[in-house]
Every structure is written in structure tokens, then in C-alpha cells.
């Protein structure tokens with residue numbers, strides 16, 4: 001059975017919208033773990049648009065589960081990973097102007113650089129996963145890079161009008177990756193509606209899911225949050241914390 005990695009980037013997106021201290025992905029990671037998260041993923045982007053360095057440092061010390069650090073294969077990020085020592089690094093392509101990670105890594109074209117980064121991180125005991133489309137030439141190149149893991153990009157499956165064809169590509173990609181000796185995760189765009197067939201792929205080890213879970217958390221939590229504010233407004237003295245009375 002596939003395990004579940006929770007991507008908390010969008011918790012940080014809400015915080016950064018006000019440059020304030022809430023919601024705090026470090027605190028909410030505890031709740032995600034209580035809900036059954038097997039790992040926590042954060043993407044430290046070059047422009048720091050959501051996750052901050054402080055989040056990564058604190059998560060590394062507070063998580064009971066595993067920290068999967070998503071990052072670009074740059075010198076700055078490699079230095080950060082070697083300092084923080086997450087349980088896993090997932091290398092992703094990154095463009096400043098994109099809204100989210102758009103495609104998989106072009107491992108075929110970037111093999112010399114990626115091979116070096118994989119060697120540096122894995123040489124220090126940090127397993128590396130490469131985020132790629134489920135294409136044979138990319139998977140072969142992943143194998144050549146020395147990375148132990150791949151994360152198959154499920155965005156095309158999530159967005160297509162022909163999910164059966166895309167699912168077949170993910171299934172074939174998983175089989176090929178396993179035959180090459182790679183371990184397989186998957187993620188991007190998975191939702192409560194489309195996750196089940198991907199979770200059922202034999203040998204699929206972990207699904208990394210973010211946006212749909214944060215969206216669902218707002219939906220199931222909003223009524224309670226409003227009720228609590230309403231109670232404070234109606235009975236202010238009664239509800240004030242003792243030290244502010």
C-alpha cells in the first residue's frame with residue numbers, strides 16, 4: 001500500500017500573503033502527522049514565495065515522520081540540504097514565473113549536472129528522488145544519474161480528458177522504473193477524486209499530495225473557525241484569555 005506524503009507549501013502560501021506568522025506549516029505538520037501523514041514535503045523555492053528557510057530548519061527538528069525537501073539542483077539548495085539533512089531530497093525543475101512545478105525534470109539533457117548533485121547528496125547519506133514524466137528515456141537517465149528514487153509526475157493524468165491512457169503510462173513507467181532498480185513515488189495534481197487508481201499501482205511507494213488536502217482542510221475547518229470567532233464577539237469577556245483580561 002502506498003504511503004502518504006503531505007505537501008505543506010500552500011499553508012505557507014497563505015501565511016506569506018500577509019507576511020505574518022500564521023498559519024505555520026511547522027505547527028500544522030503536527031496535525032498532518034496526527035492524521036496519518038507518513039512524510040512531510042516542502043519545496044524551498046529560490047524566490048521563497050511560500051516555504052522559508054526557517055520552516056525547513058524547524059521541520060527537520062520537530063517532525064516525527066520524514067522530511068522530504070523539494071528543491072532545484074542549484075548550489076544554494078545543495079548547500080542548504082547538506083546543512084539541514086532532510087530524510088530525502090526530491091529534485092524538481094524550477095522557473096520563477098511558473099505558478100507551480102509545471103513539468104518533470106529533463107534528466108536526459110541535464111544528466112551531467114544532476115549526476116553530480118545526486119552524488120554529492122547521496123554521498124552524504126541523503127537519498128535523492130528525481131521528479132520526472134513517466135517516459136522511458138527519462139527513466140533510463142534517472143538510473144544513469146545514480147538516484148535511488150523517482151517521483152512520477154501525475155499532472156498529465158490529473159488534467160487529461162483521457163485518464164485511462166495517462167494511467168497506463170504511469171503504470172508502464174512504474175514497471176520500467178522498478179525493472180531499472182529505482183524506487184517509485186508519484187505526485188502532482190492528485191485529488192480526492194482521482195487518487196485511487198494511482199494508489200493502486202503495484203510497487204507505488206508514496207504519493208505526495210498538497211493542494212487538494214489544504215483546500216479540503218479549509219472546507220472542513222471553516223465552520224468551526226467562524227463559530228469560534230462568533231463566540232468571542234458575542235461573549236468577549238467570557239472568552240478572553242486570562243492574561244489579557
Ligand code: PXP
Pocket residue numbers: 007009043070090092100101131151186187188189190208209210211212
Ligand atoms: N510532487 C511534486 C514534485 C510537486 O512539485 C508538487 C507540487 O508542489 C506535489 C508533488 C504536490 O502537488 P499538489 O499540490 O498538486 O498535490
